[in-house]
Amino acid sequence: MNLILLGPPGVGKGTQAKLLIDRFGIPQISTGDILRAAVKELTPMGIKAKGFMDSGALVPDEVVIGIVEERLAQPDCQKGFILDGFPRTVPQADALSLVLSGIGKKIDHVVSLSVDKGELLKRLTGRRACSKCGAGYHVDFAPSKVAGICDACGGELFQREDDKEETILNRLAVYEAQTSPLISYYQTAGLLRSVNGLGSVEGIQTEIVAVLQGAR
Ligand code: AP5
Ligand code: ZN
Numbered sequence: 542m543n544l545i546l547l548g549p550p551g552v553g554k555g556t557q558a559k560l561l562i563d564r565f566g567i568p569q570i571s572t573g574d575i576l577r578a579a580v581k582e583l584t585p586m587g588i589k590a591k592g593f594m595d596s597g598a599l600v601p602d603e604v605v606i607g608i609v610e611e612r613l614a615q616p617d618c619q620k621g622f623i624l625d626g627f628p629r630t631v632p633q634a635d636a637l638s639l640v641l642s643g644i645g646k647k648i649d650h651v652v653s654l655s656v657d658k659g660e661l662l663k664r665l666t667g668r669r670a671c672s673k674c675g676a677g678y679h680v681d682f683a684p685s686k687v688a689g690i691c692d693a694c695g696g697e698l699f700q701r702e703d704d705k706e707e708t709i710l711n712r713l714a715v716y717e718a719q720t721s722p723l724i725s726y727y728q729t730a731g732l733l734r735s736v737n738g739l740g741s742v743e744g745i746q747t748e749i750v751a752v753l754q755g756a757r
Contacts, residue, residue: 542565542567542621542649542650542753543621543622543641543646543647543648543649544561544567544621544622544623544624544648544649544650544651544652544753545623545624545627545628545648545650545651545652545727545732546558546623546624546625546626546652546654547651547652547653547654547720547723547724547727548653548654548655548738549655549661549713549716549720549721550661550665550709550712550713550716551660551661551662551664551665551668551709552654552655552656552661552664552738553654553656553664553738553742553745554625554626554654555569555571555573555574555625555626555677556677556742557652557654557742557745557746557749558571558623558625559677560742560746561623561746561749562623564746564750565621565623566620567618567620567621567622567623568617568618568622568623569622569623569625570609570612570613570618570622570623570624570625570627571625571626572600572605572608572609572625572626572627572629573625573626575608575612576590576594576600576605576608577594580594586604586608589604590604594702594703595702595703595708596708596711597703597708597709597710597711597712597715598711598715599629599630599715599719602630602632602633602636605627605629605633606633606636606637606640609624609627609637609640610640613640613641613644613646614644624637628723629719629720629723630719630720630723631722631723631726634723634726634727648732649732650732650734650752650753651723651727651730651732651733651734652734652736652749652752652753653724653727653733653734653735653736654736654737654738654745655735655736655737655738656737656738656739657739658713660739661709661713662706662709663681664679664682665704665709666704666706666709667679667680667681667682668700668701668704669685669689669698669699669700670698670699670701671691671693671694671696671697671698672696672697672698672699673691673694673695673696673697674691674693674694674696676691676692676693676694678691678698683742685698734752734753736748736749736752
C-alpha cells in the first residue's frame with residue numbers, strides 16, 4: 542500500500558505514521574526527519590536546508606524531490622510506503638506522480654488529517670523528542686514519567702528549533718498558502734480520505750485503518 546499522510550504541522554502525521562509502520566509493515570518516509578538528520582550531520586544539503594527550516598519556510602522543491610526519489614528506489618519501499626510531510630506543494634505532487642509512474646507505481650490513498658488551529662498550537666508548543674532514540678512526547682498529552690527524561694532510554698528530551706510559537710505561526714501560514722491546495726488536488730484525483738485528527742491517538746489510528754480498508 543502506497544500512502545500519503547497530509548495535514549498541517551502538528552496534526553499527528555508522524556504519530557500516526559509510526560503506528561502504521563507496525564500495522565502494515567511498510568516504511569515511513571518523513572522528509573522532515575531526513576532533513577533534520579542532514580542538518581545534524583552538517584551535510585551540504587543540511588547546511589542549505591537549515592535556514593529554511595529554522596524560519597518555518599519550505600526547503601526548495603528540487604531538494605526534497607531528490608530526497609524522496611532516492612528513498613523510493615530503496616528495496617524496503619517495494620511493499621509500499623508512508624509519505625509523511627511530502628508532497629507539500631503542487632510541483633512536488635506533480636513530480637511524485639512522475640517518479641512513481643517511472644517505476645510502475647502509484648499512490649493508493651491520501652489520508653488528510655485535520656484539527657483546529659488552537660489544538661495545533663498546543664500540540665506543537667508542548668512537543669518534545671528524545672535526543673538519543675528519537676521517541677516522541679508531549680508535555681500534557683503524552684508526558685514522560687520523569688519530566689525531561691525519555692522513558693525508553695533515559696535520554697534527554699528536547700524541543701525542536703521550529704516549535705517556538707512565532708515559527709509555528711509561520712509554518713501554519715506556509716501550510717495554508719502552499720500545502721492546503723493539495724487537498725483539492727487529491728480530491729480531484731479521487732484519492733482523498735478525510736479523517737478527523739481530534740481524539741485519542743488510538744481512536745484516530747482505528748479510523749485511519751478503517752478508511753484504508755474501505756470500511757468507511
Ligand atoms: P516536518 O518535520 O514534516 O514537520 P511538520 O509537517 O511541520 O509536521 P510535524 O512533524 O510538526 O507534525 P506532525 O503532524 O508529524 O505531528 P506529530 O505527530 O509530531 O517538517 C519540518 C520542516 O522541514 C518544514 O517546516 C520544512 O522546512 C522542511 N520540510 C519537510 N518536508 C518538506 C517538504 N516536503 N518540502 C519542503 N520542505 C520540507 O504530533 C505533534 C504533537 O502532538 C506531538 O507532541 C504528539 O505527541 C502530539 N499528538 C499527536 N497526536 C495527538 C492526539 N491525537 N492527541 C493529542 N496529542 C497528539
Ligand atoms: Zn529515548
